Amino acid sequence: MAIDYRIxxxxxxxxxxxxxxxxxxxxxxAQAAPAWTRLAYQxxxxxxxxxxxxxxxxxxxxLHRVIEDFRGLPAFKRAWVRVRTPEREYTKQVGLEEGLRAxxxxxxxxxxxxxxxxxxxxxxxxxxxxxxxxxxxxxFSLYLARQYFNxxxxxxxxWELKGLVRMFEQLQLVNQAFWQRIHATCEGDSNxxxxxxxxxxxxxxxxxxxxxxxxxxxxxxxxxxxxxx
Numbered sequence: 001m002a003i004d005y006r007i008x009x010x011x012x013x014x015x016x017x018x019x020x021x022x023x024x025x026x027x028x029x030a031q032a033a034p035a036w037t038r039l040a041y042q043x044x045x046x047x048x049x050x051x052x053x054x055x056x057x058x059x060x061x062x063l064h065r066v067i068e069d070f071r072g073l074p075a076f077k078r079a080w081v082r083v084r085t086p087e088r089e090y091t092k093q094v095g096l097e098e099g100l101r102a103x104x105x106x107x108x109x110x111x112x113x114x115x116x117x118x119x120x121x122x123x124x125x126x127x128x129x130x131x132x133x134x135x136x137x138x139x140f141s142l143y144l145a146r147q148y149f150n151x152x153x154x155x156x157x158x159w160e161l162k163g164l165v166r167m168f169e170q171l172q173l174v175n176q177a178f179w180q181r182i183h184a185t186c187e188g189d190s191n192x193x194x195x196x197x198x199x200x201x202x203x204x205x206x207x208x209x210x211x212x213x214x215x216x217x218x219x220x221x222x223x224x225x226x227x228x229x
Contacts, residue, residue: 003126004084005103007096009077015069017103021124023062025112030056034068036185037061044177046170048114058112059174060181066103067182070096083128090128102128115170137216139164165209 001021008014035041037060039051049058073096081099083090092099106126109119121142127134143164151157158164 001086001124003106004082006080006082007099007103008080008082009073009096017066017107019106019110021106021110021120023110025054025058025061027055030058030061033061033064034185036181037064042177042181044115044174046115046173047177057181059108059116059178062107062111063104063182066100066107067185070100071182071185081128083126085126092129094129098129102130113174115174118167119171133215133219136212137219139168140213140216143167161209 003019003021005017005019006014007017030037033056037056039047039049039054039057041057043057047057077096078093079096079099080091080093081102083102105119106123106128108116109123111117122138125138125142127138130138140161143161144159147157147159
């Protein structure tokens with residue numbers, strides 16, 4: 001399964017990316033990547049990978065082309081972004097920051113990073129340009145669906161969502177480290193602001209889970225009381 005992105009800045013500048021969702025880490029490709037993609041460079045504090053087995057950060061290797069394509073551009077620059085999934089197509093004119101946030105997010109979630117891999121179910125149901133509420137609702141829904149299957153198959157089910165908070169705490173550490181990793185290579189702020197926006201969405205799940213739950217409660221409860229069903 002692949003997702004195609006096209007980011008068009010003007011008649012002469014368009015960038016195309018195809019993201020294979022089930023790709024594997026390629027050590028030979030990594031060797032040709034720039035120095036800032038090496039695992040030892042600003043390695044995440046919670047990274048489970050060893051430098052002996054991985055010379056480069058899998059997520060950074062996958063991201064480096066996008067980062068370098070847009071490293072000198074401002075976040076406020078407008079762009080047309082077209083996203084094609086196997087099921088549908090999305091097109092929207094957005095600030096470059098918003099377009100990059102969607103693209104960087106799906107690349108990171110399907111990379112060989114063991115921490116970011118927890119987001120892969122969301123990437124397989126990719127929703128570009130998602131609002132904060134949509135992001136929260138999808139994260140809750142997928143996590144609770146997993147707990148349902150855990151309970152049905154005799155495993156522990158985390159109905160209090162403690163594991164969800166821990167998951168996003170780990171993602172928050174990765175986002176902070178990635179911001180440091182790409183900071184030195186970016187002349188403009190489009191990449192940096194895309195990471196900061198993604199970081200703020202992830203961090204909102206950790207500092208106040210109850211607040212985020214209350215934001216989506218009116219939506220999920222709008223069908224009324226189903227206790228009599």
